Amino acid sequence: MTSNPTAVDAGELRRRVAEFLAGHDPAGTDRLEFLRARFDAGLAWVHYPVGLGGLGAPRTLQPLVDAEFAAAGAPDNDPRRNGIGLGMAAPTILAHGSEELKQRLLRPLWTGEEVWCQLFSEPGAGSDLAALATRAVPEKGPDGDGTGGTWVVDGQKVWTSSAHLARWAILIARTDPDLPKHRGITYFVCDMTDPGVEVRPLRQITGEAEFNEVFLTGVRIPDSHRLGAVGEGWRVAQTTLMNERVAIGGGPAPREGGMAGVVADAWRGRPEGRTPELHARLMRLWVEAEAQRLAAERLRQQLAAGGVGSEGAGMKLGFARLSQALSGLEVELLGAEGLEYDDWTMRRPDHVDFTGREAGYRYLRAKGNSIEGGTSEILRNIIAERVLGLPAEPRSDKDVPWKDLPR
Numbered sequence: 001m002t003s004n005p006t007a008v009d010a011g012e013l014r015r016r017v018a019e020f021l022a023g024h025d026p027a028g029t030d031r032l033e034f035l036r037a038r039f040d041a042g043l044a045w046v047h048y049p050v051g052l053g054g055l056g057a058p059r060t061l062q063p064l065v066d067a068e069f070a071a072a073g074a075p076d077n078d079p080r081r082n083g084i085g086l087g088m089a090a091p092t093i094l095a096h097g098s099e100e101l102k103q104r105l106l107r108p109l110w111t112g113e114e115v116w117c118q119l120f121s122e123p124g125a126g127s128d129l130a131a132l133a134t135r136a137v138p139e140k141g142p143d144g145d146g147t148g149g150t151w152v153v154d155g156q157k158v159w160t161s162s163a164h165l166a167r168w169a170i171l172i173a174r175t176d177p178d179l180p181k182h183r184g185i186t187y188f189v190c191d192m193t194d195p196g197v198e199v200r201p202l203r204q205i206t207g208e209a210e211f212n213e214v215f216l217t218g219v220r221i222p223d224s225h226r227l228g229a230v231g232e233g234w235r236v237a238q239t240t241l242m243n244e245r246v247a248i249g250g251g252p253a254p255r256e257g258g259m260a261g262v263v264a265d266a267w268r269g270r271p272e273g274r275t276p277e278l279h280a281r282l283m284r285l286w287v288e289a290e291a292q293r294l295a296a297e298r299l300r301q302q303l304a305a306g307g308v309g310s311e312g313a314g315m316k317l318g319f320a321r322l323s324q325a326l327s328g329l330e331v332e333l334l335g336a337e338g339l340e341y342d343d344w345t346m347r348r349p350d351h352v353d354f355t356g357r358e359a360g361y362r363y364l365r366a367k368g369n370s371i372e373g374g375t376s377e378i379l380r381n382i383i384a385e386r387v388l389g390l391p392a393e394p395r396s397d398k399d400v401p402w403k404d405l406p407r
Helices: 010-023 031-040 059-071 083-096 099-111 233-249 258-269 276-304 311-339 359-370 376-387
Strands: 116-119 135-138 150-157 168-174 185-191 197-202 211-222
Touching (some): 083 233, 116 211, 258 311
Antiparallel strands (some): 168 185, 197 211
């Protein structure tokens, strides 16, 4: 699929949006029909190729298109519900998927018809993701030679957000245990409705089961659902992980957006709770939040200019630290009221809502920010080694076959 050879600039995009809205009244068109038509018109991801939701336009023009649709009252694709699909699966499929997979998966992903989850972490392979033990072996062909065109997957994944909603999953599994742990891994797309996929809820400190554990027992995945070459799964996974960190820590926000705005509003509305110490902490965190916001804007510009590397780790690390510090400050500012909690009933939400819930929820949920999407400890290593160029930590298992590693 090639990009449109005709240059698409801001004026041309505005013209196309206006023409689209003239033929698809947001108030009178079915929501799903509207979103499908927007994708087909190339006005979903404008920087994607023609035929895959885009026009081959510069990525920097995406906010312009989104703003035009928002101003017209057009429906969105509920991005919070399918954050893993939009932020992680889509760019990985675009970079490494076959044309057949791109055509089949990207449209219902963008419209929100099909939710995605991520089958990466395991009980024994969280921070050390490359130690994963889930196995994928070739199904025996008619001659018993393992060339049946299907992989059989067995293993367990954990901390899987939205697995209870997902139709599809991005999955990494070990295909050659005789190679060192970072090699011999292959990347697949897994149908969560297939036999052998079992999803169980994991109840969190918030009382909800936003995460899940997933058991895979004899799950058959066609080789056509493989992303990248056999044994190249770790390289493909880096595309996913870098986009994940940008998605978590580098999203667009106005000044005093997110948690910084919530805490600033609480400060303005609760003069009785103010102290010099809390004021000093608030000012320091407000400045840090503004620096984080501006750094995220620079990161998005880097991404639009041709990609981003390990810098996303810094954004995610900063987001986690700020979120925890700001939510803790809010609870202190509110006093006893900050300890209240609305409902401990076990629920399975479809997204995380940091700004729409009470302070107690924000404080508890923020504890997971330094674990999900790469632990803060691992991200510090990535920044030290890949961004700052500091000496790498000694790794005695780097060249040892996975099957010989102690477990």
